[in-house]
Amino acid sequence: MTQAPVLDVKELKTSFFSSDGEVPAVDNISFSVNKGEILGIVGESGCGKSVTSLSIMKLIPQPPGKIVGGEILLNGEDIVPASEKRMREIRGNDIAMIFQEPMTSLNPLFTIGNQLVEGIILHKKVNKKEAFKIGVEMLKLVGLPRAEQIMKEYPHQLSGGMRQRVMIAMALSCDPKLLIADEPTTALDVTIQAQILSLMKNLNKKLDTAIIMITHDLGVVAEVCQRVIVMYAGKVVEEASVRDIFKNPKHPYTVGLLESIPDVREKKERLYSIPGNVPKPGAIKQGCRFAARCANVHDRCFVEDPPLYKAADGHHVRCFLHAAGGEN
Amino acid sequence: MSEVLLKVDKLKKYFPITGGVLGRKVGEVKAVDDVSFFVNKGETLGLVGESGCGKSTTGRVLMRLLEPTEGTVEFEGQDLTKLKAEDMRRMRKEIQMVFQDPFASLNPRHTVEKILEEPLIVHGVKDKEERKRRVREMLEVVGLNSYHAKRYPHQFSGGQRQRIGIARALMTKPKLIIADEPVSALDVSIQSQVLNLLEDLQKEFQLTYIFIAHDLGVVKHISDRVGVMYLGRLVEITEADKLYEKPLHPYTKALLASIPIPDPDVQQEKELLKGDLPSPANPPLGCAFHTRCSACMEVCKTTRPELVEIEPSHFAACHLYNK
Ligand SMILES: Nc1ncnc2c1ncn2[C@@H]1O[C@H](COP(=O)(O)OP(=O)(O)OP(=O)(O)O)[C@@H](O)[C@H]1O
Ligand SMILES: Nc1ncnc2c1ncn2[C@@H]1O[C@H](COP(=O)(O)OP(=O)(O)OP(=O)(O)O)[C@@H](O)[C@H]1O
Ligand code: SF4
Ligand SMILES: [Mg+2]
Ligand SMILES: [Mg+2]
Numbered sequence: 001m002t003q004a005p006v007l008d009v010k011e012l013k014t015s016f017f018s019s020d021g022e023v024p025a026v027d028n029i030s031f032s033v034n035k036g037e038i039l040g041i042v043g044e045s046g047c048g049k050s051v052t053s054l055s056i057m058k059l060i061p062q063p064p065g066k067i068v069g070g071e072i073l074l075n076g077e078d079i080v081p082a083s084e085k086r087m088r089e090i091r092g093n094d095i096a097m098i099f100q101e102p103m104t105s106l107n108p109l110f111t112i113g114n115q116l117v118e119g120i121i122l123h124k125k126v127n128k129k130e131a132f133k134i135g136v137e138m139l140k141l142v143g144l145p146r147a148e149q150i151m152k153e154y155p156h157q158l159s160g161g162m163r164q165r166v167m168i169a170m171a172l173s174c175d176p177k178l179l180i181a182d183e184p185t186t187a188l189d190v191t192i193q194a195q196i197l198s199l200m201k202n203l204n205k206k207l208d209t210a211i212i213m214i215t216h217d218l219g220v221v222a223e224v225c226q227r228v229i230v231m232y233a234g235k236v237v238e239e240a241s242v243r244d245i246f247k248n249p250k251h252p253y254t255v256g257l258l259e260s261i262p263d264v265r266e267k268k269e270r271l272y273s274i275p276g277n278v279p280k281p282g283a284i285k286q287g288c289r290f291a292a293r294c295a296n297v298h299d300r301c302f303v304e305d306p307p308l309y310k311a312a313d314g315h316h317v318r319c320f321l322h323a324a325g326g327e328n
Numbered sequence: 329m330s331e332v333l334l335k336v337d338k339l340k341k342y343f344p345i346t347g348g349v350l351g352r353k354v355g356e357v358k359a360v361d362d363v364s365f366f367v368n369k370g371e372t373l374g375l376v377g378e379s380g381c382g383k384s385t386t387g388r389v390l391m392r393l394l395e396p397t398e399g400t401v402e403f404e405g406q407d408l409t410k411l412k413a414e415d416m417r418r419m420r421k422e423i424q425m426v427f428q429d430p431f432a433s434l435n436p437r438h439t440v441e442k443i444l445e446e447p448l449i450v451h452g453v454k455d456k457e458e459r460k461r462r463v464r465e466m467l468e469v470v471g472l473n474s475y476h477a478k479r480y481p482h483q484f485s486g487g488q489r490q491r492i493g494i495a496r497a498l499m500t501k502p503k504l505i506i507a508d509e510p511v512s513a514l515d516v517s518i519q520s521q522v523l524n525l526l527e528d529l530q531k532e533f534q535l536t537y538i539f540i541a542h543d544l545g546v547v548k549h550i551s552d553r554v555g556v557m558y559l560g561r562l563v564e565i566t567e568a569d570k571l572y573e574k575p576l577h578p579y580t581k582a583l584l585a586s587i588p589i590p591d592p593d594v595q596q597e598k599e600l601l602k603g604d605l606p607s608p609a610n611p612p613l614g615c616a617f618h619t620r621c622s623a624c625m626e627v628c629k630t631t632r633p634e635l636v637e638i639e640p641s642h643f644a645a646c647h648l649y650n651k
Binding site for chain 1: 378379485487488515516517518519520521523524527542543544545546548549550569572582583584585586587588589590591592593594595598600601604605
């Protein structure tokens with residue numbers, strides 16, 4: 001039954017270097033994504049979600065950034081040492097990415113058709129006419145009306161939701177095994193977000209594409225993901241099935257985060273709030289990075305950095321309170 | 329009986345669209361289009377709706393940061409739209425605004441002390457020592473420290489900057505605060521700190537809030553009553569619990585159904601709203617929502633529905649409930 005994962009990230013460390021020294025934005029994180037699975041990555045701003053995804057795409061601006069350690073196994077091949085030429089084959093063919101603001105990744109000077117067809121020709125080795133046909137089909141697949149017409153239009157002629165659909169069409173036009181979506185709906189209104197999320201879920205079922213869904217919205221995670229990793233200050237602090245994250249959260253940070261969100265279904269008299277601020281990466285040099293804000297902190301937390309402990313099968317927690325299950 | 333603090337009647341704000349070489353007016357954006365509501369003393373009125381529906385414009389027109397095209401805004405019985413500039417400036421002591429982006433709304437070259445002192449100077453507090461004392465007091469009130477007075481905005485985190493924004497609004501001891509997306513730019517764990525602070529301050533100083541946001545969970549949490557806007561119009565307004573439990577307007581229903589619920593066991597089959605938000609420069613005739621409404625009837629395409637009281641204190645603008 002156990003299949004090799006599509007993506008297996010092992011002890012990835014990505015740092016940024018400045019005159020102040022090395023800042024580890026992503027600090028030894030490990031996770032894998034199985035075929036057809038939707039994995040969520042959640043965490044607050046600056047915790048390293050985007051740096052993780054850009055590392056997988058090998059798009060970290062260097063300098064100042066660099067992958068300084070670890071492996072990124074894509075279908076068994078470690079792409080950390082891969083050449084830029086090899087990466088160009090991989091991007092689009094094997095992994096595709098969509099971003100929060102589609103306008104930044106669409107070229108305003110070219111029609112949608114131009115941009116879509118170019119990618120298809122490059123990756124699918126078909127002629128222009130066939131590529132155009134595939135392009136139209138993709139636009140229909142993502143639920144855009146009047147697909148032929150939209151091929152001739154420019155990005156600014158489309159609404160935010162339509163642009164995001166175009167981005168998804170582009171990303172999926174080469175049948176990638178893995179789609180990385182970095183806050184794909186954050187810039188959209190809720191009614192449009194609901195359309196895009198439903199689209200992504202349907203495409204995941206239909207095409208069996210694995211998806212990494214990066215978001216800070218726990219509602220989005222609950223709605224689309226099967227498994228979740230929670231990041232805090234560059235580290236994975238908890239990993240579990242989506243059900244366990246919401247019904248049986250273990251890490252004090254995850255617990256606090258869930259308690260902090262107002263729920264439309266019930267009125268909480270007063271919201272829980274985690275004291276203090278979200279730390280900058282590299283700011284905390286010793287001990288658990290959450291210690292200063294933690295409701296369950298004890299002496300040990302300030303001196304020792306907790307490893308990932310096993311709380312249950314498939315449920316890992318970086319917190320001394322859960323040391324009983326042994327290190328992962 | 330609750331006392332009305334602010335009463336808005338048939339408020340309109342149209343922005344001209346200019347075009348051509350001569351920059352002539354070729355059309356207009358009906359950013360706020362015939363909106364009426366009231367706010368009771370001591371309550372929080374939430375305003376929700378999708379991007380571009382006119383929430384911020386409404387807030388700005390109330391304070392006359394923008395001049396209304398039509399309509400009246402009565403504050404404690406006085407029509408603000410008729411006030412002379414000088415009188416309006418004085419009135420701003422009573423009505424203050426908190427903005428979404430604490431980064432953009434605080435002058436980066438001024439210390440926190442200078443930022444907080446400024447409203448006092450504007451409103452004639454001449455004694456320097458008193459001003460300094462009130463600044464230090466206010467910093468403590470919003471959960472900062474008096475030693476923060478000498479620092480600059482960039483030395484604070486987003487959540488702390490929003491506390492400074494709130495402190496500035498409170499300096500003149502206003503009665504009404506219009507908060508435009510005050511927590512939208514904040515992280516989840518910081519957002520709840522600021523929401524709790526706003527609630528505490530409301531109790532302490534008997535404040536009245538107009539709370540503008542697009543996050544329906546946040547709005548439900550903080551509001552006593554909620555108004556829903558769509559394309560410049562108020563389509564529904566009632567008590568928060570009623571709105572969320574028994575929404576009347578099809579748009580409100582769709583909006584509520586679209587919220588992702590942070591519970592994997594709730595996998596609602598949602599009825600997704602079709603299509604995009606129409607342009608406010610060219611809103612649909614009749615009911616502005618008819619192009620996306622699953623209950624649309626013939627009359628909806630031609631006649632604009634009025635906001636009427638359908639159940640006690642529950643107002644909606646929809647032909648389904650007419651008669
Ligand atoms: N180009 C860069 N140069 C220097 N530091 C960077 C750069 N990009 C990211 N970082 C650092 O890496 C950290 C992690 O950033 P990242 O963009 O991954 O956060 P994120 O989790 O995606 O946050 P958000 O939710 O705000 O998108 C940041 O705090 C920042 O300090
Ligand atoms: N100064 C202006 N000139 C012209 N049009 C404007 C101006 N300010 C706002 N508008 C338009 O008025 C409409 C309402 O804008 P407003 O900013 O009030 O929306 P909003 O509900 O606050 O949206 P958001 O959720 O994005 O903040 C929009 O279509 C906007 O483009
Ligand atoms: S290790 Fe300690 S400080 Fe860190 S989350 Fe667990 S209890 Fe809190
Ligand atoms: Mg990011
Ligand atoms: Mg606004």
